[in-house]
Amino acid sequence: MMMQKQNNLLLERLGKGACAAKYKLQTLSEEEKNRALRQAADGLLADQKAILAANEKDMDAGRENGMHAGMLDRLKLDGSRIEAMAEGLRQIAQLPDPVGRELEAWERPNGLKINKISVPLGVIGIIYESRPNVTADAFALCFKAGNAVILKGGRDAIYSNMAITASIRNSLKKAGVIEDAIQLIEATDRETTAAFMRCKEYIDVLIPRGSAGLIRAAVENSTIPIIETGTGNCHIFIDETADLTKAVNIVVNAKTQRIGVCDACESLVIHKNIAAQFLPALERGLADVHDVEIRGDKTVCGILPQAHTAQDTDYGTEYLDYILSAVTVGSVEEAIAHINRYSTHHSEAIITENMQNAEKFKQEIDSACVYVNASTRFTDGFEFGFGGEIGISTQKLHARGPMGLRELTTYKYVIEGNGQIR
């Protein structure tokens, strides 16, 4: 109880700090922001020793808690990873400023001049579970878009996150920019996370990045508007006119190039007229790269003796593993209905040489990114050319798909008159 009260006071202090900062940040020029970002990049390199020492504390705790090798590797920082973080900040400094753009302008018959101008969102809260480099990266994107950020990282990386935050705050101070542009919640208990999700008074937007469980908790409990990110049960539909070589290459790539990412392919939908040709070819293609377990319907299992029988839950599962569900259908309409039913509205692809079916698929699939004859793995801020990304939105409000700098802004209307009244 005492703890809770303390944490509420902590959140209030951070919230007030961020609100004060946001009014200063919205007036910074592009050059002031870029200078601060470059200063922060230099600072990370200069503070390398302190950051690595802090990271070693996290690594020790991880080893003691029996963290598995893959997780330890994600947590680990070294000279080259800090260099990469600094380089990330420098790259964001080079991106165009998303703030202050005139999005539209028109004049009304009564002489009022209306301008729609891009402005920062204000204060952004980010809850993440991932690697410590997210601390620098998320700050840089939010900052370049003129926002103050309050970060809540994972417990496992707390010392690393504190050291990175301290370094950046120090650099901001040197650059003459308000330090509260970045603040880290140092408490790592769940109650603080829950209370953070209800700091509507101070925070304009909350972006949860991480496991499905974290995102569900934010949907259930947050009073702050959130942007849901990341869950991707991505489908590829192999139409009956698909070019077999393209189809195999694309599925192999989308499934195996990196299995743990949200734009990896999790489910195949196959026109029954091409299944007998396509599936054995796919099996050969996959065999060259990695074992992949296929869980299919009767038709699929009839063609591929090694395939397992899919349960209905398989079609709704984001495996993030070397597993692929597969279902056969009789038409593009059936494929679209299946995908719209099971997808998480992230990324779906059709492989076809029939342009009418491609059109239908493009129009009727209800997902952020709809591909024709390409891998779903391109749903990414860098691949889209945004120069960075804060996450992939799977909701429909505000932003859909890869979110770069522009998606970290909103707009306001500026209306100029000379005495107009109604």
Place this chain on the structure above:
Amino acid sequence: MMMQKQNNLLLERLGKGACAAKYKLQTLSEEEKNRALRQAADGLLADQKAILAANEKDMDAGRENGMHAGMLDRLKLDGSRIEAMAEGLRQIAQLPDPVGRELEAWERPNGLKINKISVPLGVIGIIYESRPNVTADAFALCFKAGNAVILKGGRDAIYSNMAITASIRNSLKKAGVIEDAIQLIEATDRETTAAFMRCKEYIDVLIPRGSAGLIRAAVENSTIPIIETGTGNCHIFIDETADLTKAVNIVVNAKTQRIGVCDACESLVIHKNIAAQFLPALERGLADVHDVEIRGDKTVCGILPQAHTAQDTDYGTEYLDYILSAVTVGSVEEAIAHINRYSTHHSEAIITENMQNAEKFKQEIDSACVYVNASTRFTDGFEFGFGGEIGISTQKLHARGPMGLRELTTYKYVIEGNGQIR
């Protein structure tokens, strides 16, 4: 308990109906949508007798429950109000289709062609407390933007809303359009409203329209992304160089032209160097129109003997009445700080002849609409030229300020390749 289960089944049925409808609606052509809207307009006129009879039942219940005259007037339908509803539908038929616009298009070095296309949000939930005409109006805007809508109107207007919905569904059927484009929740208990706010599986966006209490309940309880609308504690700052005539006209208009609306002025901020000239002139200007109670700080009360002393809570109050709070400040910076602290981020105005101060105000005020030398009363979809409005957003995600047809859409990325992989 039994009731609750029944209502959950009801919501599930409505949700599934809307989801099935949304896939059909997204493929309708502009002409198909317009034809259905015109059919619905004709239908309302043809069904006038049934609608008026239903409205009479609501009016009877209202009188029995002691509803006051103003509320009864808002509830009442007659021939000319039904004609106005029908005309509203016809006007929305004439607006440009917001769906299928190419918002951006570019090609990546690897040959991928990326198109950003406007698409419907999907299923929109609207909770409203107001007049029965909202039923037709909200349907028409959502429908023109390709969305299915589930409406939850006020208990007082339930029979009117049911009759209007039945009429529109009948017209949609005649026009060959899926009737579930519009559905009304006929249960009027609070438990159903609360359960409706958690139908995330079926509803893409929830728009609460009505009292601050309703909106607060939606913020607290909804798991569906919401768009907050309506609360407007709007400020006008009278700078020391203000043109007195413009200033008085604008304040009188913004305060008294219609007191119950969210873009009415609720609070004045006055540069102390102009207060002694401005306030008596304002008092004279208001006297010609309507008694307005002014609640001011010491300086204001020193100049206007009739003014009441403002409490701190006054500065944060949206009166929706003939009351105006007033505070004096020493600079534009002080004015901006006061407004950003107390405003609901809806609409604020500066009256000034100093263009530097106007620039500062435009840049630093954190509100959806920022006016220079004009009344705040222009924050309205019709006044902006949108041809209609579903509400005024006071949040920063997705849409800010007046929301017309385009704000009822989202976008998707359509990516065309010829076999690209990563």
